[in-house]
Amino acid sequence: MVVPELRPWRAARPHVTRVAGAVRPRLTRAAEAVRPRLARAATAAKPRVARLARAVSPQAARIARPKTWQYTAGAATAGLALAAGVVTAAGPWDSTGQRTAERDRAVALERTGGTDHGRNADTSDTSDTAAEAPRPAPSAASVLTGLGGGISTVKPAPNAKALAGLLGPLLDVPELGAHRTAAIVDVATGKRLYGDGASEALTPASTTKIATAVAALAALGPDHRLTTRTALEADTKELVLVGGGDPTLTARKEPEGWASLRELADRTAQALKKRDLREVTLSYDKTLYAGPELHPIGKNGNLAPVSALTVDEARTDDSTSGPVKRMDDPAKDAAAQFAALLADRGIKTTAPGLSKATNRAESLAEVTSPPLSSLVERMLTNSDNDLAEHLARQTAVASGVRADFDGAGDAIGAQLKKLGLPVKGADFKDGSGLNRDDKLTADLLTALLAKAADPTHPELRPALTGLPVAGFTGTLTSRYTDGAAGIVRAKTGTLNGVNSLAGTVVDQDGRLLAFAFLSTGADTEAARAALDRTATALASCGCA
16 A cells, blocks of 8 residues: 655644434435335235235145235235334434334334234224234244344244245246255244255355445444544644545535535534634545555446545435446545535635645544444445445454455454354455355355344344335335235345345244345346245245
8 A cells, every 4th residue: 555645744633523413304204205105005015915825836835824815914014014113213222222213113013913904993894804804913023022022922933844845946946047055044043944055155246245234233333433524734734634434425415414525614614714724735535444446346337446535425426326437536536525615615725635644633523424323224225335345444444454355354254253153165355245256155144134133232233124125125126016025124136147135034923034045147137036936935934
């Protein structure tokens, strides 16, 4: 790494302050916007599940008991309720590490048989009872256990032999290519119920982000925030913009809860004017990270160069997600935008130059990201590659190792090992899963999900709450529209010839199961459909 030349004549000790970021208004607006959609979806769930019952394999039909569709319909609505609970969770975290909204939701669901889905006790023709609606579905044991609910009505975990009979034929199809592995775990006990090559490491694609999420949460904690600041070097009129590795830092007029470069410019300009400074030398510091910024895949619209100073993920348009051309030098671009903002506020600057803030510089202003819990959820829901690589680097920084691609990969593996997870065979070359040399096992993926649900590790909960909800959020918005919408929650993974799916599902008996399916050598669309059928069949299973 080339160390930039320091500018001379620096003195004074820094005084660092923190300003708490606020994300509640944005999340509240999102909750209000999505609530009508969830209500409509709950009403639509019953006919969808009827189609689901006809669509799943004959093996599933043979294993399911009479009136399976009734239990599945109830589970679908319960899944929608759980999805609503996550969407409306505006925090904060309580003393046990759980979101307050989750605890409130658990209280609402705490009744025998699970959620009643609006059922009432009257006998009128308009009541759900009169319409012979499905009986309430049992609640997911480990979910409510972690949130303070009861488990007395939940049936035993699925039978391993029955699961093999159900899933084996669904996974042994040409649509999944020449090689596939799978694992199913009962989250309440951590016991593996089904495995097919589960300890064999394959390319995981974006399901790698589950490992990145758990490692970052373990290393930093869910309340950690990323700070971008300005520092003034004494007697030199040199202002340094110091990157803190926050890719969500935004220059947009409406920051919507993210750290704002405009707000940083406001605070910095005010601090400079108090010191009677109207003209400064502007520098920028991106030394928090080390090594090459460009990912091994090269220039790619799915990921910007990984720089500790980045604004709006270095996008060249107004987009907030998806592939788009990125700036070649995110830090230089961020500094240029900051210079323009300062000029609008009456502060004249030189052309920005690369430098490094000293420990003698005086901190003038700072802005902070939302808590790490929110960043992890955004990363998983949207499969945000930029956030994934930054969280991997932050894990390296917190672990005291070199914050480059290699160091980040080593830090992720080390954090997972500390948690007692089965890391044998795993190899992390990045945090996003874009590198084909990444290797994970189905056993590790299911163990990660089970660990995140463990009541003794509430700090890892965002690795579950951030998973896309089938038919509703993130990368699963347009999938499962005629299947297990609201029941399956999973991270997708897609590269050319690589397709994976890992997440959780509530079966018809109310057990929360973690699953992982990895496949290589298949067409993307056909493989996705095959994986979705398999997860849907698992949701319909009453295999105890």
